[in-house]
Amino acid sequence: MNTELLGIIATYLLTLIIAIPLGKYLAKVFAGEKVWTDFLKPIEYGIFKLSGINPKDEMNWKQHLKALLTINLVWLVYGFFVLIYQDKLPWNPDGNPGMPADLSFNSIISFVVNCNLQHYSGETGVSYLSQHYVMMFLQFVSCATGIAAAVVLFKAFRDKTTTNLGNFWDFFVKSITRLLLPLSLVIALILTFNGTPSSYEGKDQFISVQGDTVNVSRGPAAGFIAIKHLGTNGGGWFGANSAHPLENPNYLTAMVELIAQVIIPIAMVIAFGFFIRRKKLAWTIFGVMTIGMLLLLIPTLSSELGGNVAIEKMGISQTTGAMEGKEVRFGPAISAYWSTVTTIISTGSVNSMHDSSMPLTGVWQLLGMMINSFYGGCGVGILNYFIYLIIAVFISGLMVGRTPEFLGHKVEAREIKIAALVTLLSPFLILAGTAIATYTFNNHGDANWAVQPQNWLNNPGSHGFSEMLYEVTSSNANNGSGFEGLGDNNIFWNVLTGIVLLLSRFLPIIGPIAIAGLLGAKKFIPESAGTLKTDTKTFALMTFAVIIVLNALSYFPALTLGPLAEYFTALSR
Amino acid sequence: MKKYIIQSLRLTLVLIVLLCVLYPLGIALAGRLSNGKGGGEKIIKNGKVVGYALLGQSFTKPEYFWGRPSAVGYNAAGSAGSNKGPSNKDYLKTVSDRIDTLLKYNPTIKKADIPADMVTASGSGLDPNISEQGATIQIKRIAVARKMDERKVAELVVKHTDGPYLGLFGPTSVNVLKLNLALDELK
Numbered sequence: 107m108n109t110e111l112l113g114i115i116a117t118y119l120l121t122l123i124i125a126i127p128l129g130k131y132l133a134k135v136f137a138g139e140k141v142w143t144d145f146l147k148p149i150e151y152g153i154f155k156l157s158g159i160n161p162k163d164e165m166n167w168k169q170h171l172k173a174l175l176t177i178n179l180v181w182l183v184y185g186f187f188v189l190i191y192q193d194k195l196p197w198n199p200d201g202n203p204g205m206p207a208d209l210s211f212n213s214i215i216s217f218v219v220n221c222n223l224q225h226y227s228g229e230t231g232v233s234y235l236s237q238h239y240v241m242m243f244l245q246f247v248s249c250a251t252g253i254a255a256a257v258v259l260f261k262a263f264r265d266k267t268t269t270n271l272g273n274f275w276d277f278f279v280k281s282i283t284r285l286l287l288p289l290s291l292v293i294a295l296i297l298t299f300n301g302t303p304s305s306y307e308g309k310d311q312f313i314s315v316q317g318d319t320v321n322v323s324r325g326p327a328a329g330f331i332a333i334k335h336l337g338t339n340g341g342g343w344f345g346a347n348s349a350h351p352l353e354n355p356n357y358l359t360a361m362v363e364l365i366a367q368v369i370i371p372i373a374m375v376i377a378f379g380f381f382i383r384r385k386k387l388a389w390t391i392f393g394v395m396t397i398g399m400l401l402l403l404i405p406t407l408s409s410e411l412g413g414n415v416a417i418e419k420m421g422i423s424q425t426t427g428a429m430e431g432k433e434v435r436f437g438p439a440i441s442a443y444w445s446t447v448t449t450i451i452s453t454g455s456v457n458s459m460h461d462s463s464m465p466l467t468g469v470w471q472l473l474g475m476m477i478n479s480f481y482g483g484c485g486v487g488i489l490n491y492f493i494y495l496i497i498a499v500f501i502s503g504l505m506v507g508r509t510p511e512f513l514g515h516k517v518e519a520r521e522i523k524i525a526a527l528v529t530l531l532s533p534f535l536i537l538a539g540t541a542i543a544t545y546t547f548n549n550h551g552d553a554n555w556a557v558q559p560q561n562w563l564n565n566p567g568s569h570g571f572s573e574m575l576y577e578v579t580s581s582n583a584n585n586g587s588g589f590e591g592l593g594d595n596n597i598f599w600n601v602l603t604g605i606v607l608l609l610s611r612f613l614p615i616i617g618p619i620a621i622a623g624l625l626g627a628k629k630f631i632p633e634s635a636g637t638l639k640t641d642t643k644t645f646a647l648m649t650f651a652v653i654i655v656l657n658a659l660s661y662f663p664a665l666t667l668g669p670l671a672e673y674f675t676a677l678s679r
Numbered sequence: 680m681k682k683y684i685i686q687s688l689r690l691t692l693v694l695i696v697l698l699c700v701l702y703p704l705g706i707a708l709a710g711r712l713s714n715g716k717g718g719g720e721k722i723i724k725n726g727k728v729v730g731y732a733l734l735g736q737s738f739t740k741p742e743y744f745w746g747r748p749s750a751v752g753y754n755a756a757g758s759a760g761s762n763k764g765p766s767n768k769d770y771l772k773t774v775s776d777r778i779d780t781l782l783k784y785n786p787t788i789k790k791a792d793i794p795a796d797m798v799t800a801s802g803s804g805l806d807p808n809i810s811e812q813g814a815t816i817q818i819k820r821i822a823v824a825r826k827m828d829e830r831k832v833a834e835l836v837v838k839h840t841d842g843p844y845l846g847l848f849g850p851t852s853v854n855v856l857k858l859n860l861a862l863d864e865l866k
Binding site (some may be wrong): 177309310313330349351420422423426 | 717810860
């Protein structure tokens with residue numbers, strides 16, 4: 107069999123081999139049951155003691171949200187000022203300048219919300235202090251925020267009727283000490299020993315074989331790149347992200363980085379099932395997500411391995427597939443797999459440049475981000491999926507003519523309203539954002555910004571439209587990858603995507619937690635013959651249909667104007 | 680509310696010490712044991728650093744194997760891809776020019792011999808590798824420029840071709856810098 111395809115299969119199987127036991131382990135950690143990492147308890151005790159926190163204080167859903175939003179606000183303020191003043195702060199060996207306010211606004215939001223959309227380039231835009239004390243710090247804590255939020259939801263369905271949903275700080279700190287930090291250490295060591303820099307030395311210079319003077323950006327990147335993937339963050343240490351040879355030195359590291367970004371999203375689904383003692387439900391959800399993933403992956407593989415038709419017409423052999431924006435050491439197959447997983451879960455790291463992907467690949471990348479819950483980001487993937495579940499419960503309830511129920515709790519008008527609002531938010535932000543951008547591009551092309559709107563696009567025609575659509579979609583999905591040709595470091599894009607990022611992060615966290623909190627407090631109704639079971643194949647199909655119909659209705663017109671138009675006008679066979 | 684603010688501030692401080700000071704420090708210490716001591720593996724020739732093993736560099740002379748086109752001219756302090764879309768006319772013109780250049784400098788090869796990686800820019804602009812086919816089409820040119828036996832150059836290419844990882848996973852590739860240094864040593 108083809109070694110490139112074999113690489114994908116091995117990577118996915120290894121992901122499952124790690125993720126499934128990890129899910130069981132996480133269920134135990136968050137339930138406070140005995141696990142082998144309990145030797146870390148003294149460290150946690152120290153952290154709580156120093157922070158003045160009693161991890162045994164029970165919180166209701168509103169208190170959880172208050173704690174979550176407060177600490178996120180603290181990070182926003184802290185990071186904003188560090189980025190602005192990074193040139194005056196210590197530890198800036200490459201002498202990079204402070205960020206302008208609009209870029210700092212965008213960057214800090216982007217990292218707080220686990221998106222890592224980068225309108226700066228790692229080599230020239232940030233100091234080592236910012237890289238570690240802002241970016242990497244937020245890669246840990248934003249991921250832990252997502253996981254803690256998901257655990258609050260788990261907690262609401264574990265007991266029959268409850269308003270006590272555990273302690274937010276407890277979930278949050280344990281996500282770091284029991285999961286993110288130990289695994290990041292392992293991944294970082296693998297990367298270091300394969301060539302990723304880890305020392306604190308600044309830029310280097312050498313004379314090349316042909317006599318050119320070459321500057322080399324380096325820095326303590328290994329730890330950053332580990333949590334960047336594990337926490338589904340995706341922001342690169344270097345501008346070229348994981349296509350950069352120092353960020354992703356060889357095929358082994360590519361496999362490790364791919365596995366790292368998928369294990370927590372899958373583990374959280376498994377953990378959900380074990381935590382609420384409904385394993386079958388978890389497997390059903392996992393099944394729907396996996397089928398969704400495959401439906402996006404297979405056509406992506408086919409279009410990338412097929413190569414660029416326009417180059418084929420020039421008479422060039424593309425036996426290795428499309429190579430623009432790709433690295434030889436990875437090849438197009440695993441790059442296609444990477445582009446699928448990085449868009450369905452909200453990592454957004456790239457090992458090939460999505461702007462140069464084939465047009466149909468663009469459709470699947472965009473769709474992956476629009477759906478945003480085939481596995482999905484750390485913690486938030488399952489929260490997004492939960493909203494689809496509630497909508498599916500509601501619609502099935504209407505179809506069979508009875509009050510909808512979910513896990514023994516009646517789903518009533520208030521919960522449905524919240525779910526509907528969260529569902530409508532994504533198309534609103536994506537379509538309105540893209541519309542504003544397109545309008546500005548067409549009617550205010552000469553606006554006096556750092557990059558004038560008429561110069562935003564790196565490619566003409568429908569591909570240019572795709573660049574704008576992708577940018578807003580990526581922001582809304584808290585994904586962070588981009589069609590990077592877009593000239594996005596100017597006040598328009600910094601502010602627009604900053605606002606989209608904030609809304610699309612926190613409302614889809616607040617919504618599901620509110621629904622779960624409300625449902626959890628309701629009287630428990632034991633299962634009877636009339637109960638709509640949510641762990642059956644029929645219901646799985648129903649949920650899948652809801653996901654496809656909602657997204658197709660919302661986004662098909664936009665996809666038609668962008669990548670589909672490019673495909674049919676220029677590059678179809 | 681006030682309680683949450685104070686707890687948030689204190690927790691943030693504690694976590695900064697753990698995650699931003701101790702964690703990277705541990706990795707940096709372990710990294711000292713790696714090749715290149717955590718600063719990137721350098722390639723040294725006659726006591727001078729001539730490159731990084733993982734970073735591609737620009738080769739334009741006929742007597743060296745060329746790497747892939749780079750959108751940033753192999754600037755290792757400013758990595759980037761071209762971000763050109765597949766149907767962009769200007770981009771397709773560039774590709775077509777690259778084909779002509781290759782055919783001009785390697786007059787014995789046919790268009791159909793040229794692999795895609797030799798006429799497309801890499802994602803990082805620093806791709807250290809080319810495909811085996813990409814090296815093969817340059818053998819004749821190099822043998823002529825260096826007045827060497829073509830078979831010797833071909834042997835060198837085979838020797839410097841890295842197979843799939845563990846022989847099972849991923850593509851084959853050739854590290855251009857290492858190949859060129861070996862070529863220089865052959866003389």
